[in-house]
Each structure stands twice: as C-alpha cells, then as structure tokens.
Amino acid sequence: MRALVLTDLQNDFLPGGALAVPDGDSVIPVANRLQPLFPLVVATQDWHPPNHGSFAANHPGKKVFEQIDLNGLPQTLWPVHCVQGTPGAELTAGLDRARIAKIFHKGSDAEIDSYSVFFDNGHRRATGLGDWLKAKGVAELFVCGLATDYCVKFSTLDAVRLGFKTYLIEDACRGINLKPDDVKKAIAETLRAGVVVVQSTEIGGRI
Numbered sequence: 001m002r003a004l005v006l007t008d009l010q011n012d013f014l015p016g017g018a019l020a021v022p023d024g025d026s027v028i029p030v031a032n033r034l035q036p037l038f039p040l041v042v043a044t045q046d047w048h049p050p051n052h053g054s055f056a057a058n059h060p061g062k063k064v065f066e067q068i069d070l071n072g073l074p075q076t077l078w079p080v081h082c083v084q085g086t087p088g089a090e091l092t093a094g095l096d097r098a099r100i101a102k103i104f105h106k107g108s109d110a111e112i113d114s115y116s117v118f119f120d121n122g123h124r125r126a127t128g129l130g131d132w133l134k135a136k137g138v139a140e141l142f143v144c145g146l147a148t149d150y151c152v153k154f155s156t157l158d159a160v161r162l163g164f165k166t167y168l169i170e171d172a173c174r175g176i177n178l179k180p181d182d183v184k185k186a187i188a189e190t191l192r193a194g195v196v197v198v199q200s201t202e203i204g205g206r207i
Contacts, residue, residue: 003040003138005129006031007117007145007152007173009095010045012081012088019081021147021174025094030172030200031144032096037203040101040136042129044117044145044155045089046082047105054113055080065178071111073122076178084108104129116154118162130162140165142203144172149186156195167196169203 012018014025035041048054056064056077066077082089091097106114106127114120118130133141141164143156152173159166168190175183187197 001039001137002140002142003042003133003136004034004038005117005141005143005145005155006041006043006095006100007143007155008044008046008082008147009092009145010082010088011090011092012046013146014092017081018079018088021176024146024174025092027144027146027172027174028092028094030169032094034142034144034169034172034200034203035096035099038099038142040133040138041099042133043091043095043097043100043103044127044129044151045091045103045105046107046114046151047084047089048082048107049110050080050083051110052083052107052113053110054078054107070113071122073112075113075121082107102132104132115151116158117151118155118158121154130158133164134162138164140167142167142169142198144169144200146174148173148175149178149182150176153186153190156190157193160194165196166194167198169200170197171199171201 013021053070112120141159156166156168
C-alpha cells in the first residue's frame with residue numbers, strides 16, 4: 001500500500017508565521033489535490049515545549065540561525081515556533097483534514113530537535129510513525145510539505161533507511177534556503193540515498 005505524508009503544514013511555517021518558509025502556502029492546494037489519490041494519508045506537526053533547546057531565545061547571547069552544540073549534536077538555533085497548544089503549531093486552516101488518518105507529533109523533547117518525522121536528530125527515539133505505517137501494510141511513501149531542506153529531506157532519508165520505497169513530491173514542498181542552494185543540495189542528497197523525486201502531476205499514474 002501507498003501512503004501520503006503531509007509534513008509540518010503548520011501556521012508558523014507559512015507566510016506571517018514565526019518561521020515562515022518562503023512561498024510555503026503554495027503547497028497547500030497541491031497537498032489537498034493529492035490526498036484523494038492515496039488510500040492512507042498522515043500528517044505531522046512540530047510540537048515543541050516552550051523551553052525547547054532549538055530556540056535561540058532559550059540561549060542568552062545567541063542569535064537566530066547561529067550554530068551550537070545541543071546534547072552532543074550540531075543544532076541550528078531557530079525562532080520560537082510551533083509551541084505546543086499555540087495557534088502557530090496548528091495545521092493550517094486551508095489544509096483538508098477529512099482524509100488524514102492520524103497526526104504524529106515530533107520535537108516534543110526539549111533536549112533534542114527532531115527534523116525527521118520518524119526519529120529525533122540523534123535517532124535516539126522514534127515517533128512511532130514508521131511502525132504504524134508498517135502495521136498498516138504500507139510499502140511506499142510519498143512525502144511532501146515543509147521544509148524541503150530540513151524536515152522533508154531528513155524524513156525521506158529515514159524512510160529509505162526503514163525500507164520504504166520513498167518519493168519526494170518536489171512541487172509540493174518548499175525550502176528555507178538559509179544558505180544558497182540548500183534546497184538544491186537537499187534534493188541531490190535524497191537522490192543519492194535512493195529517494196525518487198517526482199512532481200505532483202506524475203502521481204496519478206503511479207497510484
């Protein structure tokens with residue numbers, strides 16, 4: 001079976017949000033069009049406590065986008081975003097939720113960030129999504145959402161490692177591009193790992 005993973009389509013990642021991904025809102029109608037093509041749809045949410053270690057505000061003297069060591073792992077410092085229970089953490093109102101079977105949270109441990117929808121950044125704990133998908137008989141994953149160069153990239157890399165045939169729907173994703181070509185490099189990295197990069201218009205013939 002095939003499943004669609006809607007990655008972090010939350011208010012804080014959309015224009016006007018605390019960590020807005022440029023042009024991020026353009027993926028919402030694409031995600032909505034894709035959902036009826038899949039027998040199973042899941043969504044993910046960044047779900048941070050207020051004291052999360054990835055927030056620059058929790059490191060006096062540090063600035064947003066600086067790099068630090070967080071419990072033995074390199075960490076980019078972000079603006080405060082997707083705090084549990086806040087409007088910014090909610091899935092955007094424009095997203096069709098009728099077909100979403102389950103929502104998985106990530107990044108809820110204050111001591112470690114979690115870009116991938118499957119594991120934290122140190123692969124120390126799983127979110128449960130991988131086991132849940134396998135229990136449903138899913139063999140192929142199509143991933144879209146925000147952001148291409150962070151959560152989407154790391155999610156697809158982990159999906160391949162977990163044994164899923166993995167597709168990244170390029171036009172249903174947008175990136176942050178903190179450095180020039182970050183998105184381009186992320187796509188190249190996923191291709192090297194065995195991810196298949198497709199456009200949303202190709203999906204109908206693959207389902």
